[in-house]
Amino acid sequence: MTQTETVIREQFPFWQAVLDAPEITKLAGPHAVLVGCGTSYNLALSLAAAFNAAGHSAQAVPAHEWLRRRRDYAASGVDLQIVVLSRSGETTEAVDAARAARKAGDPVTAVTCFPNSELASLGERVIIAETHPDEGIVMTASASLMLIAGLRLAGAQIDPGSAEEAQSLLDRLEAKLSQVAERQHIVYLGGGPLYGIAVEGSLKLQEMSQVVTQAYHPLEYRHGPISMIDANSAVVFLYSDETEAEEAKLAAELSQKGAFVVGLGGPGDLSLPVKTTGASRALVVLPALQLLGERLAQARGIDTVSPRHLTKVVQIG
Numbered sequence: 517m518t519q520t521e522t523v524i525r526e527q528f529p530f531w532q533a534v535l536d537a538p539e540i541t542k543l544a545g546p547h548a549v550l551v552g553c554g555t556s557y558n559l560a561l562s563l564a565a566a567f568n569a570a571g572h573s574a575q576a577v578p579a580h581e582w583l584r585r586r587r588d589y590a591a592s593g594v595d596l597q598i599v600v601l602s603r604s605g606e607t608t609e610a611v612d613a614a615r616a617a618r619k620a621g622d623p624v625t626a627v628t629c630f631p632n633s634e635l636a637s638l639g640e641r642v643i644i645a646e647t648h649p650d651e652g653i654v655m656t657a658s659a660s661l662m663l664i665a666g667l668r669l670a671g672a673q674i675d676p677g678s679a680e681e682a683q684s685l686l687d688r689l690e691a692k693l694s695q696v697a698e699r700q701h702i703v704y705l706g707g708g709p710l711y712g713i714a715v716e717g718s719l720k721l722q723e724m725s726q727v728v729t730q731a732y733h734p735l736e737y738r739h740g741p742i743s744m745i746d747a748n749s750a751v752v753f754l755y756s757d758e759t760e761a762e763e764a765k766l767a768a769e770l771s772q773k774g775a776f777v778v779g780l781g782g783p784g785d786l787s788l789p790v791k792t793t794g795a796s797r798a799l800v801v802l803p804a805l806q807l808l809g810e811r812l813a814q815a816r817g818i819d820t821v822s823p824r825h826l827t828k829v830v831q832i833g
């Protein structure tokens with residue numbers, strides 16, 4: 517088993533510590549701006565939806581956008597706080613966003629995997645999600661762990677069976693991956709809290725195997741991107757329980773146009789039921805998408821421990 521796969525499979529015992537951590541309580545206070553880069557930004561996208569659904573107004577903004585173009589994302593004079601997500605706690609834009617917020621007097625909550633990081637030193641409130649020690653450049657276990665921390669900050673309900681279902685979904689998907697591995701164009705669709713996870717699934721695959729991917733809110737896909745679909749496409753459909761019926765019609769249309777549709781939580785050429793509903797479905801499907809990235813990389817003979825052009829931390833001098 518590769519190092520990346522080992523970390524993906526061994527992440528579940530780490531989940532429990534973050535699920536149980538007594539210091540992670542629902543965030544109080546004004547509108548929350550969730551910032552991060554790469555995977556951490558994708559988590560922010562998913563979490564902003566979870567915050568809003570749980571009654572706390574929130575938005576996700578890439579760290580550099582927030583740092584340099586704040587006026588384009590929030591009207592001046594509006595009370596807000598920022599939640600900065602960064603596995604390393606050392607990413608330049610994330611750290612600078614936290615520093616700028618402190619200077620502006622906005623409360624900062626830091627979510628990171630490293631207690632001695634620069635980001636941790638800048639947070640008024642610091643949430644540590646300890647990750648698997650062997651995790652490499654590509655974020656896998658840490659993404660799930662920071663998602664759990666964020667869901668708890670949002671006050672979202674996390675289904676107690678989430679870890680068990682995530683593990684079972686990962687195994688069920690793995691058993692049927694060969695038809696996806698043959699395709700060269702992979703599309704991820706998900707709405708609400710699953711949109712950030714769709715973008716994250718798509719990023720994993722790009723990072724791990726340099727496959728051309730797309731990620732959209734489900735019904736947006738009909739409005740142009742559908743022109744890309746042919747027999748070379750696979751679609752990973754992250755169904756929302758509330759909108760499954762209209763999403764299933766789109767899935768059928770995509771299959772009919774030649775795509776191989778993997779339905780997580782709904783119908784498809786391969787359909788894998790998901791019991792967990794609401795925002796915690798985002799958590800349940802994430803490890804399966806991580807393994808999908810790794811398997812597709814393996815099928816292409818790519819070593820995901822040292823992915824092309826990537827480093828574990830992006831620090832801009």
Ligand code: F1P
Binds near residue numbers: 556603607610653
């Ligand atoms: C974020 C990130 C990762 C990406 C790459 C570089 O890091 O962009 O998402 O995979 O390894 O770093 P962090 O701010 O969460 O540490």
